[in-house]
Structures are given as C-alpha cells and as structure tokens.
Amino acid sequence: MKEFRAFVKKEFHHIFRDKRTLLVLFGMPLAQLILFGYAITTEVENAKMMVWNQSPGQFSNALIDKMISSEFFTLTESVNSRKEMLDVFRKSKAHIAVVIPQNFEEDFYRGEASIQIIADGSDPNLATILAAGAKGIIMTWMKGKILNPVSIETIGTSVRWHYNPDLKSVLMFVPGVITIILMLVNTTLSSISITREKELGTIEILYVSPLKPSVIILGKLAPFVLLSILNATVILLVAYVVFEVPVNGSVMLLFLESLLFILTALSLGVLISTVANTQQTALMLSLFSMMLPTILLSGFIFPISSMPVPLQVISNIIPARWFLVIIKGIMLKGLGIEYMWKETAILMGMTLFLIGLSIKKYKIRLQ
Amino acid sequence: MVRYENIGKSYEGYPAVSHISFEVGEGELFGLIGPDGAGKSTLFRILTTVLLPDEGHCFFDGHDVVKDYKYVRRNVGYMPGRFSLYQDLSVIENLEFFATIFQTPIEENYDLIKDVYKQLKPFEDRRAGALSGGMKQKLALSCALIHRPKVLVLDEPTFGVDAVSRKEFWDMLKNLKSKGVTILVSTPYMDEASLCDRVALIQNGQILMVDTPEGIIRRFDKRMYAIQTQRIYQALNALQEMYDWQAYSFGQEIHLYAPETIDPSSLTDRLKAMGIEDVSVSLGEPEIEDCFMDLMVSSNIAENAE
Known part of the structure; x- marks a missing residue:
C-alpha cells in the first residue's frame, strides 16, 4: 500500500x-x-436580411418592422432592383431577401398577395432555418391583419420539442x-x-x-x-x-x-x-x-x-x-x-x- | 554469487551473445570489458531478469534468474546504461521513491550510500534532469544501492562522464566492495579494467578471456615496444611497411606488438632513415590495454579466417 x-x-x-x-x-x-x-451552433440570431419593397407605404413597412423586431433578423440592406439584390447576395451582405410585390396592400385584402423569400443557398442549413423563420413571422403577421381569419385558415401544424423545447x-x-x-x-x-x-x-x-x-x-x-x-x-x-x-x-x-x-x-x-x-x-x-x-x-x-x-x-x-x-x-x-x-x-x-x-x-x- | 552457464541470446535471428559461461564470486568487483555492441548490456539484462535467454542458464545467489526472477528483483541493484531516473523529480524525491518501492526507509541503509550521496546533498531539491553527468551517475548509484542489494549491476556507469568523475566513481565502487557488495560493472574503457578484481573481455557476443588484470598481462605472449614521435601517422605507415605486426597509437606513443625480439636502436635508425627524425624506441611494459588490443585483433583475424 x-x-x-x-x-x-x-x-x-x-x-x-x-x-x-x-x-x-x-x-x-x-x-x-x-x-x-x-x-x-445551429441557433440563428440577427441574420442579415435585405428588403426589396416594391410598394412602399405604411402597410408594407409594418410587416418589415415586425420581421426585424424579432431577434431573428437584422435589416442590413434595402434594394430597388433585381440586379442590386443579386449584387448584395454576391457580396454576402445578406443571407436572405424579402421581396414585397407592387400593390401589396390591395392584393392582400383580395387574398391574392404573395411575398417572395429568397435565401442564400450556399449555406443550406442556414438557408432552410432562415426561410422557415421568415415564413413563420409573415404568417403570424397576416393572421393578425385578417378580419375574418377563418377564410384563409388552412390546417395548421404545431411542433413541440420534448426535452429541449428551445432546440x-x-x-x-x-x-x-x-x-x-x-x-x-x-x-x-x-x-x-x-x-x-x-x-x-x-x-x-x-x-x-x-x-x-x-x-x-x-x-x-x-x-x-x-x-x-x-x-x-x-x-x-x-x-x-x-x-x-x-x-x-x-x-x-x-x-x-x-x-x-x-x-x-x-x-x-x-x-x-x-x-x-x-x-x-x-x-x-x-x-x-x-x-x-x-x-x-x-x-x-x-x-x-x-x-x-x-x-x-x-x-x-x-x-x-x-x-x-x-x-x-x-x-x-x-x-x-x-x-x-x-x-x-x-x-x-x-x-x-x-x-x-x-x-x-x-x-x-x-x- | 553469479554464474552464467552457456548463455545465448539472439535478436531477430542475429546472435547478440553465444556460449557465454563465467562466474563471479561473492564480494568480487568484476568488470565486463568490450566495445559497443559486444553484448555487455544483453548479459546484464539477462542477469537482472528483464531479458530471457534463448539458451543456457543464469544463476543469481543460487537462484535461477528465469524461474526465480522475484528473488533477483528483490536483491539486485541495477543501474541501466541510460540514465533511468525520473528527470522531472528532484534528487530527494527520486531517492525516496526508490527507497519506498524497495520497502526500506532511507535511514536504514544510509551508511551504504553516505559517501556517494553526501556530494548530492547540497542539490537535494534540484530536478534530476538538471544535474551534471557525474552527479546523475551518483544519484543513480544511490538509488540502486538504497535497498542494500546483494549484487550491484552497473551497465557502463562511466560512459560519457569526465575523467575526474570517472576516477571518483571507481573510488566509490572500491569503497562499496570493502563493505561486502558484489559488483558487476561493464565499460568500454579498457584502462578501467585494471581497477577490477577480475575482468572478462567480450567481443562480438563472445568471451575472449576471463582473468585477473595481472593474469591477463602475464598471458601476453609478445613484446611491446613503445615508439615515441611527433609524427605518429608517418611512423604507423612505416611500421606497416616493415612488419606484419600490430601497432597502435596510444596518445603520444605507438605501441608495437612484436612476436620476436628486435633491437630498439636498429629500429630507431631505420625509422630515422625513412624521414621520421624525432623518433625513439624502447622496450615497454605491456599494460592491460595492450593485451586487449592484441587479443581482440587476433580473435577478429581468426574469425575472418573461418
């Protein structure tokens, strides 16, 4: 011993x-x-976002404000043409682009509005997460705007993570x-x-x-x-x-x-x-x-x-x-x-x- | 105390030692002399149980080193060829560690190591790796002695150590011998042979001769002529032209081993005639180194002839 x-x-x-x-x-x-x-880490915070807003106004600005008020996105660029948008992507100044079409407010109330989300696919994991995040925020915002939500409500799914709820x-x-x-x-x-x-x-x-x-x-x-x-x-x-x-x-x-x-x-x-x-x-x-x-x-x-x-x-x-x-x-x-x-x-x-x-x-x- | 009986050992098919038999008596200071690669370490490792012999038997104090290796390990003090203490431990930590694993308190056998260790005392807290070569050897010797072994086995303890430390080390060995420790020591330095009681000369894994230093000198069957000159290289060449004998330079001298008597003054004249003017030849007393040189070369010649 x-x-x-x-x-x-x-x-x-x-x-x-x-x-x-x-x-x-x-x-x-x-x-x-x-x-x-x-x-x-696979969590996303303050991802760089650019906006191409083709119908500027109070209505569309409210949507953008909603998006950047989450910690998910930070607005880094505003562009006015497709060429400018691609340029920003090429310089990696944004990971995702949100394109708001012309006559957005009118189309929206007619139920025909569509928003285009373009993500930088060179990092596929990040692109998927960002696109899903953006979609989620936009959907929530839309629901709040519709007077009669039932009319556009489809079957929604909700996922809850057990053991690690925040992933x-x-x-x-x-x-x-x-x-x-x-x-x-x-x-x-x-x-x-x-x-x-x-x-x-x-x-x-x-x-x-x-x-x-x-x-x-x-x-x-x-x-x-x-x-x-x-x-x-x-x-x-x-x-x-x-x-x-x-x-x-x-x-x-x-x-x-x-x-x-x-x-x-x-x-x-x-x-x-x-x-x-x-x-x-x-x-x-x-x-x-x-x-x-x-x-x-x-x-x-x-x-x-x-x-x-x-x-x-x-x-x-x-x-x-x-x-x-x-x-x-x-x-x-x-x-x-x-x-x-x-x-x-x-x-x-x-x-x-x-x-x-x-x-x-x-x-x-x-x- | 130690007996080798027809020991043989090969590494990957190449024989390192073969047909080795010799005995070391109790209280003897026994030297194993031979060049690098002769098989000295192999023989010591077989005795200290870290290597198994391929053939033959080896006995330590009457115990077979293979069957009874535990007895050997308790009673042998071994200092391997390389410095094998813990360099990152201090002097005293090393000593305490070895004392503890051999289950003896330092105080109990301090008298045995006192002479060696007292020189290390001022450096007790220094890391072993920071000691000089001579000091490292003293520490290794202290650690190998701390459990009062029956036999001390030292593998080239003075290799790479300066001349003063070498002399000190041999004095310490003599002192230990007087305290009754049997000592086996190997060395590549032939001049150290004369400090042993008996020596074995080993070359290419074979023992050439085992005898006392005096006995080895007595067996020298040639005459040794010492040739002094400043122009050693020319003189050696000249001698080679003249005779079919061996001649070697030892420092400032050439030693010529002649199987027959020659006249020193006529050799002096012949060498002078060949342009080596400062030469002087005299019949010398052969020393143990001369006997070894002669033995080793003759055995090489015999081996090549086979």
Missing part, C-alpha cells in the same frame, strides 16, 4: 510538472466546451463534449504516461524492482481517475453557469456512469501502451483510433440512424456511443438507471474485455 501511494505521488508530480499534460488535461476540455457551445444546441453539445473529453484525455494521457517510462528507460528499473505489475498499472491510472472526475465536474459547472444547462437526472448516477466510462477509456490506454513503444506512437494510436470515431461515429454530431449500415455496425464497438446515450438520458431526460442498464452493461463488458486483454499483453520484461 505504501508503495502504491509513493507511486501515485510520483505520477502526480509527473502530471503537474509537465505543462503539456496540464494543458491537455484542463485546457482542452474548456476550449472544446466553449468552441462547441458558442461557435458551432438549444448547447444542450446537445455538453454531454457530447464530456464524452469526448473523458475518452480522449484518459486514453491519450494514460497510454502516453506508460510509454514514456518505456521511452526514457525508467521502465527497466521498475521491472527490476519488487513492484507488482498491478501496482504499476493501477498507480499510473489512479491520478487520471481523480483528475477526470474533477474535469467532468468543472465541465458540468461551466455548462450550468455559462450555458444554463442543468442536470435533470441524478448527479450521483451521472458520476458513477462517468467513472465506468473513465475506466473503459483508461483500459484502452493501457492496451495501447502495451503495443506502442514510443510516446509518439501512443499519441497517434490514441488520437487516430479514438478521436475521429468518437466524434464522428458515436452519434455526437451525426445521428447513427442516418449512417450507412456498415458504419452503424462499426459504431457499436465505440464505447462513446453507449456512454452518449447514458449521459444524454441522465442530463436531458432525467432518466434513472432502469432506462440505461443495457448501455451500462455493454460498457462494463467492454471494460472487462479491455482489462483482460491488457493483462494478457502486459509484459514483465523488455521486448
């Missing part, structure tokens, strides 16, 4: 005296959270970022920290000592378990304070499941370190074998159900896929363990398998 404590102490010294490790450990999570939270993307990204961070940090840092001893030759004197392999491995991993839990706490706090993302389910359950996932990632790191002999190889293996699949195939960014079948099959062996279901269930839906025992069992199985394989491949000698 004393040896174990001495080993863990040594590991903490290594971690806290290496600026790069610290940066990966604490800088990367925050950078990713901010990046995903702010930059990569805030940050709600989606926080669980995803935690998943990626836990996976990457633990796999990378643990495999690097073991291969470093190989590369520097210090593993040789560890071999030639009474230390049991289990003490060496556990001593290597213990600091990362503690620091990862700390890391996850910081991410959750930042998410709560900055992005107002709450944990709807049991925090205790969230930590226990995270602990399981951390163990999965660490055992993968140990496995990588039994194969790699240099820190660089270990880094490559953990980054390339883990980062891309974890981000692309876990369902974090692209939904698994819309992937081609072979990729769906591959996604099953990615631990992050299962953890993402768990963490989203707890954080967003507030579910309990009874809804995620299957995913939990899969993660446990993966962890046991990886640990078994690592023990089998772990060497007590050189070569």
